[in-house]
Amino acid sequence: MIRWIDNLKGFGILLVVIGHTVPREGLGQWIYAFHMPLFFFISGFLLSKKMEKGYVVEMRKDFMALTYRMLFPFYFWNALVWLLTLLYAWFINKDDLIIVWDNLIKLPIGGGCKGLMHDTGLSVFPTWFLPSLFCASCLSYFIIKFTPPPHSMRRLLFMGLASIIGLGIFLLQIKLPFKCNISMGCFIFLVLGFYSYKLKTTFKNTISGIILVIAGSLLNIINIKTGMHSVELVHMVIGNPMLFYLSAGSFCIGFYILFETLLRESSLMEYLGRNSMTIMIFHYPIIYFVKNYIILDIISQLALTILLVCVCCIIVNKIMPWSVNFKQLLK
Numbered sequence: 001m002i003r004w005i006d007n008l009k010g011f012g013i014l015l016v017v018i019g020h021t022v023p024r025e026g027l028g029q030w031i032y033a034f035h036m037p038l039f040f041f042i043s044g045f046l047l048s049k050k051m052e053k054g055y056v057v058e059m060r061k062d063f064m065a066l067t068y069r070m071l072f073p074f075y076f077w078n079a080l081v082w083l084l085t086l087l088y089a090w091f092i093n094k095d096d097l098i099i100v101w102d103n104l105i106k107l108p109i110g111g112g113c114k115g116l117m118h119d120t121g122l123s124v125f126p127t128w129f130l131p132s133l134f135c136a137s138c139l140s141y142f143i144i145k146f147t148p149p150p151h152s153m154r155r156l157l158f159m160g161l162a163s164i165i166g167l168g169i170f171l172l173q174i175k176l177p178f179k180c181n182i183s184m185g186c187f188i189f190l191v192l193g194f195y196s197y198k199l200k201t202t203f204k205n206t207i208s209g210i211i212l213v214i215a216g217s218l219l220n221i222i223n224i225k226t227g228m229h230s231v232e233l234v235h236m237v238i239g240n241p242m243l244f245y246l247s248a249g250s251f252c253i254g255f256y257i258l259f260e261t262l263l264r265e266s267s268l269m270e271y272l273g274r275n276s277m278t279i280m281i282f283h284y285p286i287i288y289f290v291k292n293y294i295i296l297d298i299i300s301q302l303a304l305t306i307l308l309v310c311v312c313c314i315i316v317n318k319i320m321p322w323s324v325n326f327k328q329l330l331k
Contacts, residue, residue, distance in 0.1 A: 002049070003270060005042065008259040010272030012038045016126065017283045017309065021291075021302050024230050032231045033220040033244075034251035036129065037189040040136060041252040044193025047140060052197070057145040065327065066137050069277075072326035074130040077281050078107055081124050088122070110178035121288025124281050128234055132179035136187050140194070156195075163188040173236055182233055192249060196256055206262050212254030219247035275313040277324040282312040 012035060019031040082103055089096035103111070110131035139162060147155035162184075169176070170185025220243075224230070228239030238244040263269075272279060286308045290301050322328040 003265060004259045004263065005046065006273035007263060007266050007269040008038075008255065008273070009042055009276050010266070010269035010274075011255065011259070012042065013272055013276040013279045014269070014306075017279065017287070017305060018302060020126070020284065020287055021305060022298060029224055029230045030217060030220065032233075033223075034216065034248040036233045037186055037248040038252055038255065039129070039133060040186045040189035041193035041196070041256065043133060043137060044140070044190035045196055045256070046193075047137075047144075047190075048194045048197050051144065056148075057141050059141065059145055062141050063138060066134055066141075068327035069325055070130045070134040070137075073277060073281070073324050074110075074127050075107075076323055076326075077124050078127060081122055082107060085122055121285045121292065123284050123288075126280055126284055128179055129280070132182045132186070135178050135180045135183035136190050139183070139187065140190055159191045159194070163191050167241075170236065171241055179234075181236065185236070185238075186233070188245065189248065189252060192252060193256075196253065199253075199257075204257050204261055206258065209254045209257035209261065212250045212257065216247045216250035216254060219243050219250065223247060271310070271313075275310075275317070278313045278316045279309050281324070282316075283309050286312070 015031045015035040015038075019028055019035060022028050024032070082100070085096070085103070086100050089100045105111075111128070140159075143155060143158045143162060147158055166184030166187040169181055173181075175181055176184075220231075223239040223243035226240050226243070228237065231238050231244060283305065286305050287301075290296070290305050290308070294301075294304065296304065316324060
């Protein structure tokens, strides 16, 4: 694994935590403009590095690997939270049972369990992202499988075609199981990451990265000024489509360049990146606990949240590492 990619993943998951902690106005609007597309971009980049090393796609093997890494943790933790919320609703507040049953209906088709986030903070809803990334990854493996070298132009054509179809599905607000509608809307970012290695070395410099991040910020401000409060990918709210995609794309490429050229080493970011799955699962209830039971200013809340999330990472890695990557159960 390239260290700076772990740092970029760590930066991405840190943005997720900050975005769920701070008010949506200002910094929150900036974060929501690109933090989810960034993970699709990173997945595309990592896939291109595998292909660069001569990796041969085997659909069954790769499908199972993606299932172990994304779907199994999603269903395990969502089912566990659902069971806990059922017990809470059954014994403490029966009025919540309608929410619990609604969560159960949505869970099999990839609906993240919202739990009882307002009553108890018991929720792993941010994991909705995992089935979505799973679907996008499967599509990319499928295209690569049937466009082996030397069919690079055919691969680019199919990647582009899938992106266009995906944009159509997303912009028409067509809702699909496993958040496939979001997968399709964000597939273009995965493709962008996949072909990012083609950026010329002369373009990969700190100034270019900063200019792209500034451009992404300005485009997002203009998008907000058109009447949108904030990007909400999970609800398919992106404002002006052209402004959103140009903004998010600029952010992704800009931070990719900055982390490759300037921010290659960071122990904290690398640790967060390597434990991004655990952080995705645990940060929501931790934020609820800190906000509701510990009176602190927003900076202290964020610092304590990150500390507690790191503690959870240590515990999970020691006691049940298989819960965030089920492949470890087979070892």
